[in-house]
Amino acid sequence: MTTKTKRFFLPESEIPTQWYNIQADMVNKPMPPLNPATREPLKPSDLYPIFAKALADQELNQTDAWIDIPEAVREQYKNYRSTPLVRAYGLEKALGTPAHIYFKNESVSPVGSHKLNSAVAQAYYCKQEGVTNITTETGAGQWGAALSYAAKAFGLELAVYMVKISYEQKPYRRSIMQTFGAQVTASPSMSTKAGRKILTEHPNYQGSLGTAISEAIELAMSTPNCKYTLGSVLSHVTLHQTVIGLEAEKQMQMAGEYPDIVIGCFGGGSNFGGISFPFMRHNILEGKKTRFIAAEPSSCPKLTRGQFRYDFGDEAGYTPLLPMFTLGHNFAPAHIHAGGLRYHGAGVIVSQLLKDKLMEAVDIDQLESFDAGTLFAQAEGIIPAPESCHAIAAAIKEANKCKETGEEKVILFNLSGHGLIDMAAYDKYLSGDLQNYALSDEEIAKNLAELE
């Protein structure tokens, strides 16, 4: 029996005081977002009507590698950070692998996921600038729950558009948002032009992140003193999430190891970028050879099978044009339970990094993701979120390769959230009612062709 340390924590004094902005260190910077009308590159001021100024500035900042974390945000971080870095001895044993598997356990945050890292930052900057109301969208409800707490903490009113299928499949997350005092509306709704349009054309549409984003932006634009906030995709969101990787870097030092492979599940890119970028800077600046793997669902494979091009971030076309790997902003993903991964595109930073082969992507079937999640639960005692199951499945693939080769690789993945509020999905899995959703090349090509 091992008596080695299983969980590594940092003292509060070691919690990072700056976020890491990888844009400053990238050799090929992300291409600029474009104004869809003029095709001119956007300036931060073009984003001020939608976002808090500080966040718009962060979004397009390609020069400062380090951004100070405001003291009020650090105080909020102290409520749950550092999160533990855990050596997954149980999983290693269950797999019989020589690999050393670690995971960063973001599920211990009060709302159960990493989303709080950016939620408190965004709420803080809005409050600082005199904003009184904020809007957002949420897929699985993890982001909405986090922002609801953050809005309450900083005294802001919050309206959330929740993707309809999640609203119905995950009523507990809706209740969590309401307990924190937020207003929650199922999307598509009749409360916006974007929602009415899609409901008129497709009365039974179960919603998507793209549509919910359109509704939230529209409400923000039409409400006085109101800003829009987003839980992933954008560069400033990923910036805030780098607190995960920066902590993990120090904690891996405590464990006396350095990762050969870093893995995160992939929806818009914020948790993946959050754990990866602080390690990736050593690849860029010092020539380290760590591999970075984004694990996306097979039913929404923008990284592995999408196209790199300019596209809208939302369904209705309210956002700037973003240079991204995309399946097309009109893509309607299958109703998998990993609601947080049902998004048509990838953030601009990750898209550039993938194009430049600084990272890899892998796609995971729904059943494989739950196989992995259930094995992990039984081995480590933590029931993972359906989204996080994709990262676990990718880690297991790599650990099994080590079993074949005998290599003692060090694998680090991000456990972005727990699945205690997603048990309906596990129920379906256990009863054999879950399925995979194959996507043909023709479907993907057809959808992309509509963009032309």
Next chain:
Amino acid sequence: MTTKTKRFFLPESEIPTQWYNIQADMVNKPMPPLNPATREPLKPSDLYPIFAKALADQELNQTDAWIDIPEAVREQYKNYRSTPLVRAYGLEKALGTPAHIYFKNESVSPVGSHKLNSAVAQAYYCKQEGVTNITTETGAGQWGAALSYAAKAFGLELAVYMVKISYEQKPYRRSIMQTFGAQVTASPSMSTKAGRKILTEHPNYQGSLGTAISEAIELAMSTPNCKYTLGSVLSHVTLHQTVIGLEAEKQMQMAGEYPDIVIGCFGGGSNFGGISFPFMRHNILEGKKTRFIAAEPSSCPKLTRGQFRYDFGDEAGYTPLLPMFTLGHNFAPAHIHAGGLRYHGAGVIVSQLLKDKLMEAVDIDQLESFDAGTLFAQAEGIIPAPESCHAIAAAIKEANKCKETGEEKVILFNLSGHGLIDMAAYDKYLSGDLQNYALSDEEIAKNLAELE
């Protein structure tokens, strides 16, 4: 803005290596359990048919103040312990109290509650003695979820009887148990004599812990190589939970304070005893004056309005007669959402301590408990379990008294679990559909009279 430490952790090397057995230090020991047929005091060997020997020995051990925690159990503890001791700055501010409020956050365990502390211990001892199958009951599902993980960790088959109302109200906890590989049956069921009897007499009976215990004991007695386990009430369960208070004692030292008041919610007594007894030993041995407050629901008020007498621990009368504060083993509590507190009696240690005025009890209405839980959620970001809401309500009462008197008392309570799987209850609360359940003196007296 404060920059003081909010959360105190212990390094793994400081996690307690022994549990504290308060029975050894009590001046008036608990009276012995009696064989119901002979009225003779029980010996440990009388309990061997039902419980693992080591647990039966711990149950009646009134001499050893310290019991070594087996290494395999300590390895399991490392998966989530130490749990943080948190200074509730947010709650203090929301109340405007000069009191210093701390809580021990047991909700960070992988299954979301303190129950794992005893589950891994009980599973370990059963495995050590060659047991292959175990049974148990669960109210809200917290204990069942914890034991399901522990059974899987030690390779035991587990059958759980889950109180029917919780089985229906909290389907996610059932799914959690099933994800860990346990068999779950709604109680009362037709699978036991005890279940059939009560279903025949009361076809719509929604179940109680007392009935579920009867069913689990009956199954254990009729299954080869099978033992019964219990999640609260018994002295060995509370013994295992003292890891909470022992950690808290060290963590309060890190914070430079010592509690004037220690509070736990009260179902059978294990989380209350777990956080209280390590501090209470300083009252007993050194004359400290800390107050200890058990917070029970008004609808199930055995400590505040029950009778101290010998009674059965279960509904059917399979257990020994226990000297306890009780409402009668035939008491059917109202269907409050704090399912873990719906139990007719109190453990023998706590009962003796209350009789000897070494502790106090307070009863909390259901609505007051959710008022407190919602305030706590909005102030601290953590949605508490309905059971834990009772401890929070009691802490708020004491903090508000400090506000009147200006005293800077140090209040410590146990946050026994989170409420993320209890959101249906919060839904009802938010929509105004929750109610209180008044219990008249006549009802209590009538029920107790039936015992004669």
